[in-house]
Amino acid sequence: MDNESEMKDPVLPLGRPTVGSAPGPGTTGDWRTSKPIFFEEQCTKCYQCWLYCPEGTIRVDAKGEYPYIDYVYCKGCGVCVHVCPQDALKMEKE
């Protein structure tokens, strides 16, 4: 095994993001007791909510579009509501 080309390459622990990769069926939306509601008129498209959502469930399809929330995965943590500078997101009991 002195020949470097015959040596095995390292296996690196790299994971690609996939939709619904949480344990179980992955539908973290089931965890929710309250959900964020989006008010388009107030939104300035600053994308803070997109950046901060720990689940990556706020989507922006293209630059300049409004963000939208994927409720299949939104776990209702309220981070987006907390960071929104425009009060364009509000928490509502399910």
Add this chain to the structure above:
Amino acid sequence: MRKVVQTMKNPNVQLLTGNAAVATAAKLARPKVIPAYPITPQTLIVETISGMIARGEFDCDFVNVESEHSAMGAAIGASLGGVRTFTATSAHGLLYMGELVWWAGVTRVPIVMPVVNRSLNPWNIWPDHQDSMTFRDAGWIQFYAKNNQEVLDLTLCAFKIAEHHKVWMPVMICLDGFILSHTSAQVEIPTQEEVDEFLPPFKPLAMLDPDDPFAHGSLTDSKGIWEQRMSLIDGFNNARVIIPKVFHEYYEKFGRLSKEMIEIVGDINDANVAIVAIGTLGEEAEQSLEVLNKRGIKAVVIRPRVIRPFPKKELIAALRKVPKLLVIDRAVSFGNAGQLAIEIQAELYANKVDIEFHQIIRGLGGMDVTYMDIASEVGKIM
């Protein structure tokens, strides 16, 4: 041995402490990020490097972190960001960064980190190997240096070995606190051009990229863990081949280090006893050979300069030639024995080597171990 006297022709020999030798080697290797936190006896490495960076002599980002835990966290992030990364620590600092030392080890992050050996007593700042020995299972390559020149040489080699694409794992260079870190000795310093020829720029195997996102070390099931652990075992087997190759390249270029992972001093073919010790204890044992010779004892010193991967083959080949062996450990695996003794005994048994085995533990918490002490210990078993 090449003469290392400073002359008009050879202005590159300087009086350096072990810590200054580390800092000098680090600068020559051109890392791009150094997150580090001071701890005795390593502090002077961090101080020297931050001075070099502040004066504009060293183009590198120094991250002034608030703890060793953050130092290793930042080092992992920087390395994954695609640049050569370096940090340094000692004793309790190493323990505090422990969680992330394991992270870097088992997830293969090629960071180079000197550990300036210091006792792990609640309060004792003097040298023994308990700190780095505690991390010998953490998936890091480990070197132990015998003098300040070897500190510089091994640090430069460490980058090349860590970053080899068939190795790709972190390296710890262990040097005895104070005995090396704070003691000045002659060190021959290679030029920047020579080091640049020896050590090519960092070439990442995987690099964080916002346009092609991946997570590093995320939740992994047992199948994935098995695959990664087996790969790490293969990586260490690859390192057994790559380390001697890099040492040999270094020897060809700079005339120091040999291609061996162990150093043998004395005539192994005519010895009645071998002494095995690492770090400065190994060099001290070399000094005892003359005294022993005068007492009619033909001794030889076998000093592993690499402990991970454990140089089994080389040690067994050497130990087959001697009838008696004294292993001196500077650390203890409590409830068993010195780590070196335990590991060497296992190899002797596995390879059916017929040898009279002796072990002692010395030098804990900075206890002075002189060549006369070593000579008298050898005398007791003859």
